[in-house]
Amino acid sequence: MLKAKIFVQLKPSVLDPQGKAVTNSLHHLGFDKAVQTRISKYIEITFDSTDKAEISAQTTQICEKLLANPNTESYHFEVEESES
Amino acid sequence: MLKAKIFVQLKPSVLDPQGKAVTNSLHHLGFDKAVQTRISKYIEITFDSTDKAEISAQTTQICEKLLANPNTESYHFEVEESES
Numbered sequence: 001m002l003k004a005k006i007f008v009q010l011k012p013s014v015l016d017p018q019g020k021a022v023t024n025s026l027h028h029l030g031f032d033k034a035v036q037t038r039i040s041k042y043i044e045i046t047f048d049s050t051d052k053a054e055i056s057a058q059t060t061q062i063c064e065k066l067l068a069n070p071n072t073e074s075y076h077f078e079v080e081e082s083e084s
Numbered sequence: 085m086l087k088a089k090i091f092v093q094l095k096p097s098v099l100d101p102q103g104k105a106v107t108n109s110l111h112h113l114g115f116d117k118a119v120q121t122r123i124s125k126y127i128e129i130t131f132d133s134t135d136k137a138e139i140s141a142q143t144t145q146i147c148e149k150l151l152a153n154p155n156t157e158s159y160h161f162e163v164e165e166s167e168s
Contacts, residue, residue: 031142033131042126047117
């Protein structure tokens with residue numbers, strides 16, 4: 001089994017209103033040293049395969065076709081061996 | 085500046101319908117080696133501080149009071165030096 005560990009993040013130039021809301025909440029809760037919050041997706045996909053090169057190529061396609069919005073988001077990932 | 089890198093994930097025993105939907109989509113797109121998908125939140129909080137111990141303690145409180153639902157989610161994080 002292989003596991004792809006994928007981060008899909010808003011591009012730095014894109015406003016993150018959910019992150020801004022968390023920063024505001026933190027200030028209301030007294031955590032006044034918090035300056036900025038960015039919220040991203042972390043996705044793990046388990047594959048029934050041992051071919052790392054093939055699964056890496058598939059994961060790139062999966063990010064581009066399904067998981068990331070190329071207009072506003074960037075992605076990066078690693079493919080690792082997995083027991084389950 | 086310090087940056088807390090926080091993962092908030094559904095507990096393994098909790099059903100992830102969004103992840104299941106992604107797995108189904110992958111099969112429809114022909115990625116039939118995908119077995120399971122789990123979708124989590126990845127949150128980066130930047131703090132105006134250099135006191136790692138204090139910020140680690142605050143991040144634990146932030147996860148428990150704001151970011152994670154203790155009934156269904158677990159969290160883990162690292163605090164690292166950050167330039168911005």
